[in-house]
Amino acid sequence: MILVDDAGGQWPTIGHAPWNGCNLADFVMPFFLFIVGMAIPLAFKRIKRWDKSVGKVILRTLKLLFWGLLLQGGYSHAPDKLTYGVDMKKIRWCGILQRIAFAYFVVALVEIFTKDKRVKDLSTNRLAIFRLYCWHWLVGASVLIIYLAVIYGTYVPDWQFTVHDIDSADNGKQFTVACGVRGKLDPPCNAVGYIDREVLGINHMYHHPAWRRSKVHDILSLRAYYPS
Structure with missing residues (x-):
């Protein structure tokens, strides 16, 4: 790393x-x-x-x-x-x-x-590993189902942020990100980011994510943000 x-x-x-x-x-x-x-x-x-x-x-x-x-x-x-x-x-x-x-x-x-x-005594059939670790498989499947339900079922509303960069011309300005969707997986409107912002607070999140180097960020800079 x-x-x-x-x-x-x-x-x-x-x-x-x-x-x-x-x-x-x-x-x-x-x-x-x-x-x-x-x-x-x-x-x-x-x-x-x-x-x-x-x-x-x-x-x-x-x-x-x-x-x-x-x-x-x-x-x-x-x-x-x-x-x-x-x-x-x-x-x-x-x-x-x-x-x-x-x-x-x-x-x-x-x-x-x-x-x-x-189970202590297991046969050598192909399903033996599932019987031996049935609780592990159950927990793993439950986590996966909950995760998929959250990222595809959570409604992500519009959200706001303030630019804190003294080298930027937009320093101190507040912008709104237009979302209002469910099930989107792009950087600004995915459910995981929304939950992190609500639970942790936007100021307590990582401020230099790798997705800022992507073309998506360039497009968002032009179209997805509008001053509030």
């Missing part, structure tokens, strides 16, 4: 895809989550007491949240000028590490509370 952050702007193929597509950097988080998931049953295999396992999960989750807030929460405002400090009005509550912490917490609890309920 250091390579991506420092060189991604010069070599786009190793940086994050602006919106549609998939580049090298886009494989990092999925593979990291896969590694975390594979490590969970190994980590708790020899711990018999569920309360001790839950305690370890909570502690590790808090550690990830702490480092996420410290490294990605906006603690360093200007690294080139070595100015630091937390601006609570703009702190990024839910960065990558915080999201990994949430995923780890949920999956680890599923593993802890279902490992003793697995």
Whole structure:
């Protein structure tokens, strides 16, 4: 990720895809989550007491949240000028590490509370893996169904934002993004962004997303925003 952050702007193929597509950097988080998931049953295999396992999960989750807030929460405002400090009005509550912490917490609890309920004697048929991990499959399917229902069923109304860029001619101006739709997956009108803005607040979101490098952003700059 250091390579991506420092060189991604010069070599786009190793940086994050602006919106549609998939580049090298886009494989990092999925593979990291896969590694975390594979490590969970190994980590708790020899711990018999569920309360001790839950305690370890909570502690590790808090550690990830702490480092996420410290490294990605906006603690360093200007690294080139070595100015630091937390601006609570703009702190990024839910960065990558915080999201990994949430995923780890949920999956680890599923593993802890279902490992003793697995069927011990299984045949070697093709459906054995589904019987062995039936609770995992059920939770995964439920999460997928809820996710699809939310992103395609949530109504996204028009929303406003204020430009905070002293180098921009629009600094201090307020704009409105015209949405009023359901099921759109483009950057300004998708349900995930809407929920993040409502729950976290627009000032607590990431202000330099990769999609700003896309053609969609150029089109939005001309047509989708209008001063309010």
